[in-house]
Amino acid sequence: MNGREHDGGVAGSGHVEPGCAEALAKLQDLIDGELPASSAPRIMAHLEACPPCGFEREAFERIKAAVASCGNYVDAESMQRLRTFASRVAEFVDDDPS
Amino acid sequence: MSGEAATAPDGSARRQRFEELIVPEVEFLARVTRSMSRSTAEAEDLAQDALLKAYRALDGFDGRHPRAWLYRIARNTAINRDQRNRELLLSEDEEIDGAGDVMAEPESQVVGPILDAELQTALDALPPAFRIVLQLVDVEGMRYQEAAELLDVPVGTIMSRLHRARNRVRRALAGSPLDRSRGVDRSTEVEA
Numbered sequence: 636m637n638g639r640e641h642d643g644g645v646a647g648s649g650h651v652e653p654g655c656a657e658a659l660a661k662l663q664d665l666i667d668g669e670l671p672a673s674s675a676p677r678i679m680a681h682l683e684a685c686p687p688c689g690f691e692r693e694a695f696e697r698i699k700a701a702v703a704s705c706g707n708y709v710d711a712e713s714m715q716r717l718r719t720f721a722s723r724v725a726e727f728v729d730d731d732p733s
Numbered sequence: 734m735s736g737e738a739a740t741a742p743d744g745s746a747r748r749q750r751f752e753e754l755i756v757p758e759v760e761f762l763a764r765v766t767r768s769m770s771r772s773t774a775e776a777e778d779l780a781q782d783a784l785l786k787a788y789r790a791l792d793g794f795d796g797r798h799p800r801a802w803l804y805r806i807a808r809n810t811a812i813n814r815d816q817r818n819r820e821l822l823l824s825e826d827e828e829i830d831g832a833g834d835v836m837a838e839p840e841s842q843v844v845g846p847i848l849d850a851e852l853q854t855a856l857d858a859l860p861p862a863f864r865i866v867l868q869l870v871d872v873e874g875m876r877y878q879e880a881a882e883l884l885d886v887p888v889g890t891i892m893s894r895l896h897r898a899r900n901r902v903r904r905a906l907a908g909s910p911l912d913r914s915r916g917v918d919r920s921t922e923v924e925a
Contacts, residue, residue: 663892663895663896663899664892667870667877667895669876669877694903695899695903698899698902698903698906699871699899701852702852702856702867702871702872702899702902703871703872705852705853705856706764706767706768706856706867706868706871706872707764707872709760709763709764709767710773713763713773713776713777714759714760714763716777717759717762717763717777717780717781717784718759720781720784721755721756721759721784722756724751724784724785724788725744725747725748725751725788727785728785728788728789729744729748
């Protein structure tokens with residue numbers, strides 16, 4: 636549990652709020668839209684009520700959004716070269732005497 | 734000329750299939766090869782190689798799921814180029830470079846507004862097997878099951894790598910000026 640414990644409970648005791656462990660374990664599934672409908676309301680309710688867990692959700696949602704934005708970027712010149720190459724692949728292969 | 738005339742119909746059909754099936758996936762190919770590579774130049778070279786192989790192999794392709802087919806060609810090409818890629822792209826071992834996996838302390842590592850350059854650096858530092866999962870789920874929007882089928886790994890492996898990859902990205906960005914930590918004592922952060 637180390638690293639998944641909040642400081643929000645008894646200071647220094649490593650106390651975990653009820654529901655935190657489950658919420659954190661399922662946080663990635665939640666932000667990826669993979670959480671089963673049966674457990675989603677319970678997890679959502681906990682994230683709303685528990686600031687540390689809500690903070691975790693915010694952090695990972697921000698990372699996911701940033702990765703999506705960054706990973707979707709392809710250098711425009713590189714993309715153009717690749718498109719041109721794709722349009723000429725047949726020439727390269729079919730005209731290759733080897 | 735007679736030989737050319739005899740092969741022309743096949744060549745023409747292949748070109749048409751390539752245009753219909755593969756060319757629409759070029760942007761996808763560019764993105765995934767970038768996630769398999771350490772630089773734009775390397776990714777471009779890999780993508781071109783994959784396109785050549787795809788064209789040559791097109792006659793044996795049944796035409797179903799061209800995106801997955803093209804991805805596998807690119808992945809195999811990457812693996813054949815670099816033994817390290819073989820280890821990292823094919824491994825189902827959950828201990829991939831595991832020394833870097835440390836859970837973030839709640840509230841201790843929070844990513845603020847992220848500059849693309851910093852994030853790209855963090856992504857480039859990930860093992861390819863982690864990077865590609867982020868690419869497929871976060872960028873391409875695949876479901877866990879879809880990504881698992883494409884990579885030939887269990888869904889649990891996708892979930893695990895995804896979580897670990899995000900933790901690494903988070904940690905990599907935590908020390909940057911963009912980190913929006915809330916003054917939590919970082920002495921609790923343990924680096925294995």
